[in-house]
Amino acid sequence: MIEVKNLHKGFNGVEILKGINTSFHPGKTSLIIGQSGSGKTVFLKSLIGLHTPEKGTIAFDGKINTEFTTEEKRQWRQEIGMVFQGSALFDSQTVEENVMFPLKMFTKQPEDEMLDRVNFVLQRVNLENSNSKFPAELSGGMQKRVAIARAIVMNPKYLFCDEPNSGLDPQTAIVIDNLIQEITDEYQITTVINTHDMNSVMEIGEKIVFLKNGKKAWEGSNKEIFKTDNEAVVNFVYSSNLFKKVREAYLQEK
Known part of the structure; x- marks a missing residue:
């Protein structure tokens, strides 16, 4: 389990993350979404230890990562799996x-x-x-x-994915989404995905964290996102006519 409490991070005097609180659980596929500039990349890099917060904590199974001993940090790094946006193969x-x-x-x-x-x-x-x-x-x-x-x-105990569907056709993207979710469930991994793919949100978003201007503006599941009246979420997720129709059909059924 990953617990994030009051996370703040900035660069050159400009605050990017502004007090984020959330948690990510084993066996669940969690997605970070938001517009460009919302802070989601900085948030993901903070989770994997590439950025050190100015304020707040990130705890892995109860242990705060900035307080790890050298040996604990070495062990923690071995427990992390990372899928980069461009695959980053040699x-x-x-x-x-x-x-x-x-x-x-x-x-x-x-x-x-x-x-x-x-x-x-x-x-x-x-x-x-x-x-x-x-x-x-x-x-x-x-x-x-x-x-x-x-x-x-x-x-790994923790799997982080940065835009895993970037550059893929829709059918292949679905295959990758399903594979990540299957592996997460099978091995009870704590999986966090940074994505702009709304199909991923709807299909595998067991938990969704929506960032806006460096703050957590909403969180919930892919089922709850259909019902939300959060204006920022509705404008972002349902900007296309297809998703608007899906949401309208879902609400009519309810």
Whole structure:
């Protein structure tokens, strides 16, 4: 579980995050949404320790990350999986080498044990027999699945995804969404996704945190977002006619 209390963060005297309070739970797929400039990228980077807050705390299973000892920080880093927006695969390395990279960095396992783990997670993301391929030989969706495999190869407690559907066609995006949700549920991972994809919001948003001007303007589930009368949320999420019609149909049924 991740607990965020009164989080403030700024740069060069400009406050970006303005007292955010929220929490993210194991086995749940949580989404951070908001307009460009709302603070969601700074928020995600704060969660993974790339930014240090000026005020407030972020606690992982009750332990505040800025108070970790050197050993606790090392252990915490091993418990985090990250899927970057552009997949961030090493072009000169094969799929197998990309996925094995965290194991070589953080563990002293024998090569055969690492390979067993790599093959297991590749099978889990439906990429078995792709070990020897290079990223350039893969489609965008396959590259994203390799990135997910690499993110879960250390069996993380926390999974962070930055715009995982960026650049993907709608059908592939749905496949990635479903895969992330399945893995989250299967391994009871605390998953946090930074996204602008409203299909993701509607499909896998078990918890949604909506940021506006650096503040938490609303939070709830994808079911509750249909019913909200929060003007900022309605204007952001239902800006397209399609989602307006979906919401109207949902409210009529109720």
